[in-house]
Amino acid sequence: MAQVEGSVTVSTEILSLSRAMNEGLRKAMEHDSKVVVMGEDVGRLGGVFRVTDGLQKDFGESRVIDTPLAESGIVGTAIGLALRGYRPVCEIQFDGFVFPAFNQITSQLAKMRLRSLGMLELPVVIRIPFGGGIGAAEHHSESPEAYFTHTGGLRVVACSNPSDAYTMIQQAISCPDPVILFEPKRRYWDKAPVDLDLSGAAPLGRAVVAREGEDVTLLAYGPMVKTCLEAAQADGSRSIEVVDIRSLSPLDEATVLSSVRKTGRCVVVHEAPVFSGYGAELAARVTERCFYDLEAPVLRVGGFSTPYPPSRLEDHYLPDLDRVLDAVDRTFAW
Amino acid sequence: MTIDAARGTPRGTVAESPPGLVQLLTPAGERVEHPDYEIDLTAEEIKGLYRDLVIVRRLDTEALALTRQGELAVWPSLRGQEAAQIGSARALLPGDMAFPSYREHGVAWCRGVDPVKVLGSYRGINHAGWDPRKHNLHLPTIVIGSQALHATGYAMGIQRDGAEDAVIVYFGDGATSEGDLNEAFVWSAVQNAPIVFFCQNNQWAISEPSERQSRIPLHRRADGFGFPGVRVDGNDVLACLAVTRKALDGARSGQGPTLVEAFTYRMGAHTTTDDPNRYRLQAEVEAWQLKDPVDRVRAYLLKSRTADQEFLDEVDAEAKEVGADLRRRCLELPDPELDELWDNVYVAEHPLLADERARFTSYLRSFDEVSR
Ligand SMILES: Cc1ncc(C[n+]2csc(CCOP(=O)(O)OP(=O)(O)O)c2C)c(N)n1
Ligand SMILES: [Mg+2]
Numbered sequence: 001m002a003q004v005e006g007s008v009t010v011s012t013e014i015l016s017l018s019r020a021m022n023e024g025l026r027k028a029m030e031h032d033s034k035v036v037v038m039g040e041d042v043g044r045l046g047g048v049f050r051v052t053d054g055l056q057k058d059f060g061e062s063r064v065i066d067t068p069l070a071e072s073g074i075v076g077t078a079i080g081l082a083l084r085g086y087r088p089v090c091e092i093q094f095d096g097f098v099f100p101a102f103n104q105i106t107s108q109l110a111k112m113r114l115r116s117l118g119m120l121e122l123p124v125v126i127r128i129p130f131g132g133g134i135g136a137a138e139h140h141s142e143s144p145e146a147y148f149t150h151t152g153g154l155r156v157v158a159c160s161n162p163s164d165a166y167t168m169i170q171q172a173i174s175c176p177d178p179v180i181l182f183e184p185k186r187r188y189w190d191k192a193p194v195d196l197d198l199s200g201a202a203p204l205g206r207a208v209v210a211r212e213g214e215d216v217t218l219l220a221y222g223p224m225v226k227t228c229l230e231a232a233q234a235d236g237s238r239s240i241e242v243v244d245i246r247s248l249s250p251l252d253e254a255t256v257l258s259s260v261r262k263t264g265r266c267v268v269v270h271e272a273p274v275f276s277g278y279g280a281e282l283a284a285r286v287t288e289r290c291f292y293d294l295e296a297p298v299l300r301v302g303g304f305s306t307p308y309p310p311s312r313l314e315d316h317y318l319p320d321l322d323r324v325l326d327a328v329d330r331t332f333a334w
Numbered sequence: 335m336t337i338d339a340a341r342g343t344p345r346g347t348v349a350e351s352p353p354g355l356v357q358l359l360t361p362a363g364e365r366v367e368h369p370d371y372e373i374d375l376t377a378e379e380i381k382g383l384y385r386d387l388v389i390v391r392r393l394d395t396e397a398l399a400l401t402r403q404g405e406l407a408v409w410p411s412l413r414g415q416e417a418a419q420i421g422s423a424r425a426l427l428p429g430d431m432a433f434p435s436y437r438e439h440g441v442a443w444c445r446g447v448d449p450v451k452v453l454g455s456y457r458g459i460n461h462a463g464w465d466p467r468k469h470n471l472h473l474p475t476i477v478i479g480s481q482a483l484h485a486t487g488y489a490m491g492i493q494r495d496g497a498e499d500a501v502i503v504y505f506g507d508g509a510t511s512e513g514d515l516n517e518a519f520v521w522s523a524v525q526n527a528p529i530v531f532f533c534q535n536n537q538w539a540i541s542e543p544s545e546r547q548s549r550i551p552l553h554r555r556a557d558g559f560g561f562p563g564v565r566v567d568g569n570d571v572l573a574c575l576a577v578t579r580k581a582l583d584g585a586r587s588g589q590g591p592t593l594v595e596a597f598t599y600r601m602g603a604h605t606t607t608d609d610p611n612r613y614r615l616q617a618e619v620e621a622w623q624l625k626d627p628v629d630r631v632r633a634y635l636l637k638s639r640t641a642d643q644e645f646l647d648e649v650d651a652e653a654k655e656v657g658a659d660l661r662r663r664c665l666e667l668p669d670p671e672l673d674e675l676w677d678n679v680y681v682a683e684h685p686l687l688a689d690e691r692a693r694f695t696s697y698l699r700s701f702d703e704v705s706r
Contacts, residue, residue, distance in 0.1 A: 137408055311458030
């Protein structure tokens, strides 16, 4: 909440990503009584990552629902609530547990507006903590975004920092279309200043240049934005630009292409497997749209074509600063 | 965090048990009879069950300590559920197949799995450590409820083989809400599959009490699917053994599935990353402490003179040794080799994986060259 110092309202606060998401949810719930939060352990516990901490206490059990342990049920009933005029915000506890809801998301939620000839709106938000790097057990470290970006009818976004968590959750809730919001779980406890005033915030569908540079563009989203920023910082010899994609679908082509046209080199980074990953779309699109501006092929850095490994191998699987800079080296060696 | 008084009231005290609960050994260690379930065990057999209970609890305690010391990444404790697991798993015959979720360390013990192999996935060195065919214990399943369909299909295979074996599948109270679990109920019913659905109702699914999953006692769900359901005192190893044995016999003799609801309690946190003080009262835990599954067998052994203090001391000493051995060998577990990332993803050679492996290995080697 904004602090009031004397008569001056200070609209910036230092918050963790988890807390910022919590504040954003709270704002949305205060703003619109139709907003309903639902998921496993989101009520009394406040979610396993504490994103919904205190919301049930303040908004009651009918607006913050500890659901039965059934993901298909969570999304399916959210669709029904939306049809009745509510704006459900579903929490899927971990990335690997979204699949029981796959039919409801891809065959039902994504298609319903078109099937209704545009008569229905489905303002459902599905929040999914995603990605690895926390030493977790199986099914707790996955990056399933490509399954959803591959599906027309869904908007897919990913936040990378507390500020975006705060704004994107509110924008997602007010969006009339279904939104899947991927949250970088290993960054939940990272803190940064958050501007509580949304008026200057980038729109939901926009990519942003997170760091300006001249020589090469890194395209990333979610947890890899920080990794790319660190890589850019660590590299003393080249000027590296980092673009935070933020909206995977729709993609903000203008921001991406203008960066690559400027630098002439591009590396795409995500945790998900490279093969058939979202980076394949970025690489193809950049190549098609600015072939003559490129000094080198677009390179991709990401996970392997294997199930996510046991945690003692995850440091090999996950792109890190060295692997990002290795790819940067290769684009210059072309 | 304040707890809503009405919902936080401790449920169940020693005095009252839920209706229809099958019990053969009271919390005080008195043997009681039940018209439908009798059990006739030798002194050695009962002492064997006690040994299992004590050792399994000791292994669990050791694993918790290893987690606190950073040797394991996470641990789902079975504390409180020892009798449900030992009683049911000791009812199995060697040819029967068991499908666990992730908390069935006691079942693994009964199936002859080396306890250190149970730790691997929690140490982050593999996803599962034992040969499912050697122990007739399938791999653990973390995605709630999925294994119930695998178990049902396995049971259908047994049927088609004309074999005498049966299947048991373990899951929690929370799991009963998943679609897969309910589909498994439907499938096994219409196929008349030789399967026992063993639900450990430990009252909690992380922070959600079991009434968030069901308006009726869970065993009564079976009525609607058309097969018998029974609620057993999950802290009574004798009753769990008797009830499971009867259900397995029924499966073997062509009577199809049974749902067993073992009414028990998760004494600890959901896992070591959970803080139950945020959602439940200590008074509830204390009430269940009085129904401890190990204490009541010890009381019975002494009272009935089935065993003496010397035997109890021997078991304690053995458990201590098994625990120390687990610790020792846990610390010796080797970290996985890089190649294990790609090994075993497919049976056949896969060119993409071969390429990834080669490129990444040479990438790593480039660091050696730099440092040389
Ligand atoms: C499909 C799926 N959704 C969510 C989870 C996260 N999760 C792990 S354990 C658990 C609660 C399980 O409760 P219950 O079935 O009662 O088993 P218990 O942990 O009490 O043994 C949840 C929600 C999961 N593992 N799988
Ligand atoms: Mg449970």
